[in-house]
Amino acid sequence: MPPIRPLHLAAEIGGPPHYDAARYTGLAQLAERGALDFVTLGDSFARPGPDALSVLSRAAPATRRIGLVPTVTTTHTEPFHVSSAVATLDWVSRGRAGWQVDVSTTGAEARLFGRRPAAPAAELWREAGEVADAGARLWDSWEDDAEIRDTATGRFIDRGKLHYVDFEGATFSVRGPAIVPRPPQGRPVVVVDGTTDPARETAARHADVVLVRATTSERTAGIRDDVRRRAVAHGRDPDTLRVLAALTVDLGGAETAPELWPASGPPLAAHGTYYRGGPVDLADLITQWHRAGAVDGFHLTPITPERDLERIVNGTVTLLQHRSLFRTFHPGGTLREHLGLSRPANRYAPDRFPEGERA
Amino acid sequence: MHLAAHFPGVNNTTVWADPRSRSQIDFSSFEHLARTAERGLFDFFFLAEGLRLREHNGLIHDLDVVGRPESLTVLNALAAVTDRLGLAATVNATFNEPYELARRLATLDHLSAGRAAWNVVTSSDAFTGENFRRGGYLDRADRYTRAAEFVATARELWDSWTADGVPRPVAHRGEHFRIEGEFGVPRSPQGHPVVIQAGDSPEGREFAASAADVIFTRHGTPGAGRTFYADVKARLARYGREPDELKIMPGVGFVLGDTDAEAREKAAGIRLQQISPQNAMLALEQVWGRDLSSYDPDGPLPESDPVPDSALVQGRVRHGDPLAVAARWRALSREKGLSIRQTVIEASGRQSFVGSPRTVAAELTEFVATGAADGFILVPHLTPGGLDEFVDGVVPLLQERGVFRSAYTGATLRSHLGLAEPVWKG
Numbered sequence: 001m002p003p004i005r006p007l008h009l010a011a012e013i014g015g016p017p018h019y020d021a022a023r024y025t026g027l028a029q030l031a032e033r034g035a036l037d038f039v040t041l042g043d044s045f046a047r048p049g050p051d052a053l054s055v056l057s058r059a060a061p062a063t064r065r066i067g068l069v070p071t072v073t074t075t076h077t078e079p080f081h082v083s084s085a086v087a088t089l090d091w092v093s094r095g096r097a098g099w100q101v102d103v104s105t106t107g108a109e110a111r112l113f114g115r116r117p118a119a120p121a122a123e124l125w126r127e128a129g130e131v132a133d134a135g136a137r138l139w140d141s142w143e144d145d146a147e148i149r150d151t152a153t154g155r156f157i158d159r160g161k162l163h164y165v166d167f168e169g170a171t172f173s174v175r176g177p178a179i180v181p182r183p184p185q186g187r188p189v190v191v192v193d194g195t196t197d198p199a200r201e202t203a204a205r206h207a208d209v210v211l212v213r214a215t216t217s218e219r220t221a222g223i224r225d226d227v228r229r230r231a232v233a234h235g236r237d238p239d240t241l242r243v244l245a246a247l248t249v250d251l252g253g254a255e256t257a258p259e260l261w262p263a264s265g266p267p268l269a270a271h272g273t274y275y276r277g278g279p280v281d282l283a284d285l286i287t288q289w290h291r292a293g294a295v296d297g298f299h300l301t302p303i304t305p306e307r308d309l310e311r312i313v314n315g316t317v318t319l320l321q322h323r324s325l326f327r328t329f330h331p332g333g334t335l336r337e338h339l340g341l342s343r344p345a346n347r348y349a350p351d352r353f354p355e356g357e358r359a
Numbered sequence: 360m361h362l363a364a365h366f367p368g369v370n371n372t373t374v375w376a377d378p379r380s381r382s383q384i385d386f387s388s389f390e391h392l393a394r395t396a397e398r399g400l401f402d403f404f405f406l407a408e409g410l411r412l413r414e415h416n417g418l419i420h421d422l423d424v425v426g427r428p429e430s431l432t433v434l435n436a437l438a439a440v441t442d443r444l445g446l447a448a449t450v451n452a453t454f455n456e457p458y459e460l461a462r463r464l465a466t467l468d469h470l471s472a473g474r475a476a477w478n479v480v481t482s483s484d485a486f487t488g489e490n491f492r493r494g495g496y497l498d499r500a501d502r503y504t505r506a507a508e509f510v511a512t513a514r515e516l517w518d519s520w521t522a523d524g525v526p527r528p529v530a531h532r533g534e535h536f537r538i539e540g541e542f543g544v545p546r547s548p549q550g551h552p553v554v555i556q557a558g559d560s561p562e563g564r565e566f567a568a569s570a571a572d573v574i575f576t577r578h579g580t581p582g583a584g585r586t587f588y589a590d591v592k593a594r595l596a597r598y599g600r601e602p603d604e605l606k607i608m609p610g611v612g613f614v615l616g617d618t619d620a621e622a623r624e625k626a627a628g629i630r631l632q633q634i635s636p637q638n639a640m641l642a643l644e645q646v647w648g649r650d651l652s653s654y655d656p657d658g659p660l661p662e663s664d665p666v667p668d669s670a671l672v673q674g675r676v677r678h679g680d681p682l683a684v685a686a687r688w689r690a691l692s693r694e695k696g697l698s699i700r701q702t703v704i705e706a707s708g709r710q711s712f713v714g715s716p717r718t719v720a721a722e723l724t725e726f727v728a729t730g731a732a733d734g735f736i737l738v739p740h741l742t743p744g745g746l747d748e749f750v751d752g753v754v755p756l757l758q759e760r761g762v763f764r765s766a767y768t769g770a771t772l773r774s775h776l777g778l779a780e781p782v783w784k785g
């Protein structure tokens with residue numbers, strides 16, 4: 001049996017579209033009280049709703065510890081802008097930013113931009129991988145100590161510590177360097193839902209946190225193993241990945257018995273896994289899956305965030321804390337610290353790598 | 360009078376070597392300046408944009424403040440720590456797409472309860488384009504046709520929900536954009552975020568007259584200001600607009616002292632810090648378009664003419680024809696017997712209000728009274744504390760004179776600027 005690793009918990013705070021800031025900051029503060037690693041806010045051009053990254057930057061000064069992970073799609077956006085905006089979220093939150101990478105596959109989304117036709121998911125996920133790669137290079141394009149403010153020579157920056165990324169992707173290129181200096185976490189945390197095959201490949205290569213939707217702990221463990229194997233194939237240490245089981249939760253009927261879609265249920269990619277029951281049963285489910293070593297944690301999407309997140313924090317999380325399975329406070333300040341991930345070395349900083357190993 | 364605060368950020372006027380100068384990146388700096396501006400009852404807080412680091416002679420320019428966070432993200436965070444202050448982001452119309460940007464701006468307007476503004480800029484050089492998918496270069500005329508269609512398209516999207524909160528499909532077919540579908544955000548608290556324009560050519564002025572609520576201009580001196588003001592306001596009638604519907608706000612510096620003499624002395628010291636010998640040579644090379652490293656900053660200007668269309672300097676907005684600028688600088692240097700560095704200091708200063716708070720308050724009032732401006736975008740030379748003494752010293756005097764508000768009367772930026780909510784064509 002694998003050693004029990006720290007449990008990580010995250011929650012989605014989207015739900016039906018709202019346009020007032022207080023609603024989102026309230027939910028983020030609630031999740032923060034539960035010491036959750038991070039909140040996500042889903043986004044898509046395909047349906048009504050505010051820009052997720054903007055909402056979470058609005059929430060940043062109203063929270064202190066919780067990680068903030070908006071979805072930003074890579075299909076109709078500019079990689080340079082996406083990288084700048086995510087880095088800026090990390091600056092305004094003092095190291096709590098993440099980025100859930102997603103793609104826009106529909107014709108409806110394509111027509112809102114009129115720039116390119118809809119494309120198959122596999123193609124878009126390849127591009128998403130390139131966008132994540134270019135973004136990370138831009139985050140590294142300033143060494144941490146590039147700003148020198150050297151009054152003796154009159155130089156504000158050491159230009160030798162700024163780097164052109166010269167990224168050439170199949171559909172875009174970026175020269176760099178970034179306009180935003182390297183963010184507090186070095187690189188904000190990249191999250192990918194790796195349930196489907198093309199997304200999983202991108203996740204294994206570029207993500208820090210991989211979400212998986214599966215109906216049983218065995219299936220989840222299988223996907224986790226697959227992601228870790230693929231990560232190794234890309235030259236990564238699989239222990240730098242956190243795999244979270246994604247569950248949609250409905251805690252409305254606290255009295256009813258837990259219900260999980262059976263493996264023969266509806267297609268997973270469309271519906272994900274669906275849990276209905278009480279907060280205590282949810283804590284039991286989390287405990288079992290985690291004890292079995294199937295996952296590093298859970299990403300919970302409440303059906304009704306206002307109601308269910310309160311039940312998750314005050315019911316499920318309290319119980320997990322009582323069982324000493326989940327921490328009672330955030331010991332660190334950054335999202336990477338919550339996740340037990342180290343601050344990445346800068347690929348362009350020559351002294352950190354022996355000659356010949358530089359990217 | 361309308362007042363806005365420019366966050367100094369990336370430029371060659373910030374005196375970063377001053378021991379009071381702090382980070383231009385940390386959120387605490389933005390928070391300090393924004394809170395100060397709100398304490399001073401300012402109309403709005405303003406952020407500039409640059410999408411590629413400037414280069415000189417093929418190298419990243421290293422003498423000035425460089426590096427800045429992305430504007431809309433910073434402004435959303437500032438919406439959490441301010442209540443009334445308008446929040447203005449400079450965002451390029453050439454390197455963005457209407458659907459996405461209109462959505463981000465409408466989101467800021469919702470999350471700030473009606474305080475969003477967009478400064479539409481059009482810089483479009485191929486150098487900047489190397490950071491973007493579309494790359495490419497738009498010529499002078501095209502970048503304004505794109506900007507105008509961009510703003511019109513954004514307005515179509517902002518207007519597209521019904522009063523009952525139902526999105527209606529938009530179908531836009533223009534020269535630059537083809538957009539079909541429903542907009543993701545209901546009509547925002549201000550109807551449309553405030554639109555600011557910064558750009559000076561006849562095309563730019565025409566675009567502003569047709570579509571902008573505010574112009575950010577460099578023309579801050581009394582003469583140039585009045586000429587610009589009259590020119591732009593006269594263009595409005597063509598679009599069925601009243602002179603009051605477009606506010607003209609030059610970017611200006613200021614230096615305060617207990618007495619006028621003390622302020623003048625401080626100002627001279629600041630100019631010397633801003634234009635070091637190295638910076639003077641760079642400014643000279645920017646005009647001449649070639650390497651002048653053999654010249655002495657304390658010596659005379661080059662006799663030879665500038666190289667036209669030089670690529671020596673990249674990523675910096677160029678103002679005016681280099682031959683004309685060089686001629687003007689030579690004349691100035693001859694007339695006053697100035698060295699290279701002294702000439703650059705004389706010639707490159709923007710309008711600055713220098714004096715005791717009383718003198719500065721009187722001059723600002725005079726500018727507005729004589730039709731040189733509707734207000735000012737103040738550019739402090741220190742980050743982030745550079746506005747403190749203005750708010751503490753000058754604002755009370757403007758209030759005493761009755762030319763500036765003593766309290767916010769409305770909640771939205773439009774109401775601060777005295778602009779009507781746009782008619783809902785929904």
Ligand SMILES: Cc1cc2nc3c(=O)[nH]c(=O)nc-3n(C[C@H](O)[C@H](O)[C@H](O)COP(=O)(O)O)c2cc1C
Nearest residue numbers: 407408449480481482557558559560563575576577
């Ligand atoms: C006062 C002022 C401020 C400007 N600020 C910016 C800026 O922050 N970012 C930018 O890319 N361009 C900026 N510009 C450049 C303009 O958008 C435009 O590209 C430039 O002025 C050339 O256009 P024109 O020929 O109409 O003047 C500014 C221009 C002016 C006059």
